[in-house]
Amino acid sequence: MQTANPATAFRMHDHDSCSDTVLDRAEALSVEAGIRMTRVRRRTLEILLEEHRALGAYEVLERLAADGFGSQPPVAYRALEFLVQNGFAHRIRRLNAFIACMQPGESHAPAFFICDECGAVAEAPEEDVRGALDKAAARLGFRIARVNVEVLGTCPACAE
């Protein structure tokens, strides 16, 4: 299944269909969850889906403004926050940027693999990582709320 496929970003794929699938899925999940996928929000998700790299809020904002939406920062930040809150996008702290989630609705808090060269970002499941962190947390007496794993390096395409 397309959306369960990790690290789509690093592989050849039919990007239009990959985007459409995710978008459809997000719509369906919104209805199911009773949350409102409005026009700005949907458009914001579309914008993120146009690339497998992270976009800064201001970059998103420019494109929203070009489409006739508001042109002030809060417009972008609100839409992005909504998407992140509801699992349709992720925030990459390292880059001060946002990226569409490729597995909306599925188990979360993935690890991000960020290519230094081309900026591509891939999500990968992080069960193993999480296991290791849980052990460490137990040793420290620390209660984990959220986890952020960001890996920098070189993607297969740029490695040559």
Place this chain on the structure above:
Amino acid sequence: MQTANPATAFRMHDHDSCSDTVLDRAEALSVEAGIRMTRVRRRTLEILLEEHRALGAYEVLERLAADGFGSQPPVAYRALEFLVQNGFAHRIRRLNAFIACMQPGESHAPAFFICDECGAVAEAPEEDVRGALDKAAARLGFRIARVNVEVLGTCPACAE
């Protein structure tokens, strides 16, 4: 040994001696590595060592300025970058802030456990995490350069 002790931040300890030890170690390592631990840089490290939490660049800058150093952002950013480059401090992306490294010179790229309540940050070794990420990277064909693991939650002291 004090400096090899993970997660000092979450435990009772003699903070003065913990700071001094790290500072001495950093000095020694600098000489060894032929890098210049200048006055601003040393003072910056001292400032970071005064707390087991992450300080923003501007917070550091204020204190540097109060001590008679330059008062413009690059002063702080340069010193902080030097410390990070050379393993004497870490940058916590999540917090847009910096923290002294408690194990300078030792194997690196720790995981950070950040308390939402009190802001304390502890470093913990991350071999297990790294192992899991290496496996994932191998599957993706990704070559890892650096790893960033930031865990949010509640520290033992605040958990009560």
Place this chain on the structure above:
DNA sequence: TGTCGTGATGAAATAACATAACATATCTTG
């Protein structure tokens, strides 16, 4: 001793990222 190159520091200006606060519009439900 002088001058050259290198790396460190200082300061000004600006860029990039993010939020607070408030007004207006739009849904949604009784």
Place this chain on the structure above:
DNA sequence: CAAGATATGTTATGTTATTTCATCACGACA
């Protein structure tokens, strides 16, 4: 439809980070 809740738009401002250029300190070495 009215009232409340949610979403959008705008102004203003706050926070974090970098670019650029000038100056300074120091070692190498002719």
